[in-house]
Amino acid sequence: MITSIKNNSLVDFEHELSLILNTYSNDVEKAKKIIIFIEDVLKQLTDWLKHHVFKTIQEEIKFFKEIKPNIVAKLIFYKEILSLVASLPLDKSKRIKHFEKKLDIINQFYRKNREFIKYIKSHSTHFDELYFTRKKYKDIFLNDCAVIIHDAKLCTSHDFLLAEVIAFELLALHIENRIDNLNQSCAITNNQIKSNLHWTAKKVDLIELIYALHEAKVFDNGQADIKEITHVFEKAFQIDLGDNITRSFIDIKNRKTDQTRFLIQLQAALESKIENDYK
Template sequence: MRTFAERLFSALENQLNETSLNEQSLTEQYRASIILCKKAMSKLKRYVSSYAFQNKEEEIHFFKTVKPQFYSKYIYFISVYNFIIQQPLGGDEILKEYINFQLIDIKRYFDHNQAFYQYYRSGSSQLDELYFTRGGFDVQAELEDFEEDELYSTSHDYKLSKIMANEKYQDYLNLELAKILNSSMPVSEMPIDLSLTWTANKTDLVELLYALVALGVFNNGNVEIKAVMSLFQTIFQVDLGSYYHKYADIARRKKERTSFLDKLKLALLRKIEDKFDVENNQQHSLKF
């Protein structure tokens, strides 16, 4: 099952990347992305409908990890598509108000699902069997986040998908807000355009930014990670997507947990040593 799901998800991401590179309008690109996600979701559902999970662990993995990967993308693209087509006419102030309304709505959803949201963000697993195996649906659960197909749903897999999508949508909105704020700056205060693009691994950038926030280098430590992520995504023209998942992957490493930071240190020491060697050689040659 894992092999099939991984290949299907990889194919979906390739198709989505191709869609983002074509010359269609943004609305057409997002509409195409929604269709691609829907097709992939249908293939996944057909496959699972004739598949018997080997044990509880495999079933939990599917409904906690695999299925939300597909569904969260679908929900995210729908959110962005609706944001674009419903965007009000007017100046920057009207657009900022529209974006802030969306951000407030997302926060309201997180607050409404605070207990499960904290469970998800903390990486907990003690309630996984209740949340991510079929047949565990509780009528006390939020009905609006339950898919009625009990053969292909658990009580919380859709809720998890929606939370993941909302986090990514929140990042998208913060990027749009940052663009407006940058464009409204006086020319003398606008940052110099160096056309910097992050070309290293995205997980490496996440590792670097979490380290900087942990050290408290911004605003004397009074800053949230999402604000830093939004700013650097704009500066380096990179979409870090679900950066909190990348951070979770970093935290789960058993060896070389800070591999990128370790590489940075070695690279800087090597550069310092090379410069020191060159200066020493120059001084030595001058003596003769």
């Protein structure tokens, strides 16, 4: 694989990448495996670059403009994915804001580097030798100060910036898809709950059940709001529980006996079913 990359081909790299993508379904596990894989590839390329001499300037430009940035971009992309997933809020309503915040950061990056992005998107080449070759002396006004901390044998002034441009373009598309999926999910939850079931027990019984489920934290790891849960039950079972379910819950708490009357009935009914099935 490294040989083909050295020869200015990404075919084997993309093939190995696709194998990992097809092997793992979990986003976190997938990202971790890909990061390890790419870091190993870059380590081998680093060792090779320390001693390699490109035959022509065009060959060097091709490597630092087309080959290396595309590899580094995938590393940046999957590290960003891992970071996004790790910091994803449990509350669904906050996830869209979480993704939109990242989109704002990407847009700031675009604005800051708009001239360079315009250069890349227009397929310009007049600054290629300046941006994508490892010369010791370049125009001091065009050089990025960050280049000082890099090994001049391993990078050019703009190959990492190009990798970021590629990575953030992929990331923006990924985030927009995630936002679309969340919006569709919300639409299904809010507008498309259709059922022929009707709640025929007392309203207060359903409110008792809703509060029990909420306190047991069975929805969204405990992050779901009581009103949101109530709304779903109302639509699912075609019943109006009123505007103030808190008042009903106070009535439940004020019962002199059997405060969890309905839950006790449910437990008794299920235990009776289990007992009868054993007979």
